[in-house]
Amino acid sequence: MGACLAVPRLPWVPEALGRGNTLRRPACVHWVRPLSWLAERRAAGANVLGVELAENAIRLADLPMARRPTVAVLGHEQDGIPPEALDLLDDVVEIPMIGIGASLNVAVAGSLVLYKLAGMA
Numbered sequence: 001m002g003a004c005l006a007v008p009r010l011p012w013v014p015e016a017l018g019r020g021n022t023l024r025r026p027a028c029v030h031w032v033r034p035l036s037w038l039a040e041r042r043a044a045g046a047n048v049l050g051v052e053l054a055e056n057a058i059r060l061a062d063l064p065m066a067r068r069p070t071v072a073v074l075g076h077e078q079d080g081i082p083p084e085a086l087d088l089l090d091d092v093v094e095i096p097m098i099g100i101g102a103s104l105n106v107a108v109a110g111s112l113v114l115y116k117l118a119g120m121a
Helices: 013-020 034-043 106-117
Strands: 005-007 029-031 047-051 070-074 091-094
Touching: 005 013, 034 047, 034 070, 047 106, 070 106
Parallel strands: 005 029, 047 070, 047 091
Antiparallel strands: none
């Protein structure tokens, strides 16, 4: 089991990764064009899973452990996953929330989903 980041090469991303990396080793980062990269991963047999509020979404508690390579797609904290990427998703998982908040911090949401996919919960 392993995990890497696949991120677009936007001007602010390298600095954010450098500042937020608390690992003892350099992070595994792939610089990608997101839409074509997702299509390639899907064609290669990976499950592409979006973390998003959507009809027919799987509740986080019901998300099974990953049995094959899986890509977790996390959208912007305010805007979610871009519409042009939604068609590339095989499944969508949502994290139920109670109260007035509409979304979690993207790092927290990603951590919860990856923990569940790894079979830790």
